[in-house]
Amino acid sequence: MPHHKSAMKRVKTNAKRNLRNRFAKKTLRTKVKQVRLATDPEKADKALHEAISALDKAARKGFIHKNKAARSTSRLVKFVNKLKAQ
Numbered sequence: 001m002p003h004h005k006s007a008m009k010r011v012k013t014n015a016k017r018n019l020r021n022r023f024a025k026k027t028l029r030t031k032v033k034q035v036r037l038a039t040d041p042e043k044a045d046k047a048l049h050e051a052i053s054a055l056d057k058a059a060r061k062g063f064i065h066k067n068k069a070a071r072s073t074s075r076l077v078k079f080v081n082k083l084k085a086q
Helices: 007-035 041-061 064-083
Strands: none
Touching: 007 041, 007 064, 041 064
């Protein structure tokens, strides 16, 4: 247990940020999963745009690295294009 005032505040702040980060990453994973599970090309395309937006936002806010966002976006676009080709 921290004794200094600043350390006590840090514990509270870290807990809040941890909760916010977990929620953001969970929503991100859900959006990516929706693209992966889509069987209809139109639904997949709509889900793709939502996922790309969420990935970019997460990278901007520092939840994930910008290269991870770019890599995930690239793979999802590739997946949806393959789905459309069928």
